[in-house]
Amino acid sequence: MAIRRAKQKQQVIEKLTSVAPPGETFIACVHCETGPSPWLNGLFDEIPFLGLIVALTRRFYFITLTNTTVVVNSANRFTNRPGDVVCSFPRNAFPVQRVKRGRVWSSMYVQLPTGGKPTRLNVNRYWRDEFDSLMTVVPAAIPAQATPAAAPQTPAV
Template sequence: MAIRKSTMQEQVAAAIAAIEPSDRPVVTFHTVTGPSPWLMSQLGLIGQLFVKYYFVTLTERVVVVHHASRMSNRPKELAFVIPLEQARGLVTQVDRGTLWSSLRFQFPGEEKPTRLNIGRYWRTELDQFVPALTGVSITA
């Protein structure tokens, strides 16, 4: 099971290299979908049925979204590959919180934006991702 952030990022980089060897990851973070993680934790196993885990990676050319394993924190199958030009306009409502931050991301084919919850452990990567993609800095 991958516990260290660097190990998870290496695994995601290897998964990206397998599909596009010439592209290089800029920043990767782990995220959980759904409403508040606090609410989902109160619902226990039932709450886990309503959330999905992803790795979101900004590369030099695209934004890559992999499903993440709930148990091992490893990247699984590819969910989306979005060109940078398209992805720049898909991020909205960035909220940088103390323990959990969130942003809305409009996945292709989805009716409405998906809330991505980012834990404090990955805040540095979120602080890099949003400005690198959108050109807008995050304020606390």
């Protein structure tokens, strides 16, 4: 079971190298999980049955940014080893709906082909540097927030 981030990234790259075209450069790799906010795990400890249900419904993924694509592959729930490729998107068409960058847990909503509505993916602070690298391809996918127009200033006489 890989615990260190470098070892997990190495395992993902080894897994994807077999299916990636020659010359593909791996830029960033982020581990994430689906489901409600991980902050709610403390509340679920009070109701063990509910906590078990939520834990079993979570899915784990690795999102890898390469020079041409963004690849999403599954991760094993217990060992964190990378699994099969779930989907792949061209780098300029990564379907992110929203991104919320938090201090400990960041989240983004990605439209995966397996679901009807966007899937919430939670990213831990441990993966912050890689998450920031991944987010370099997102601004084109997320409409810029409107900024209020500055009030016209009259010159002082």
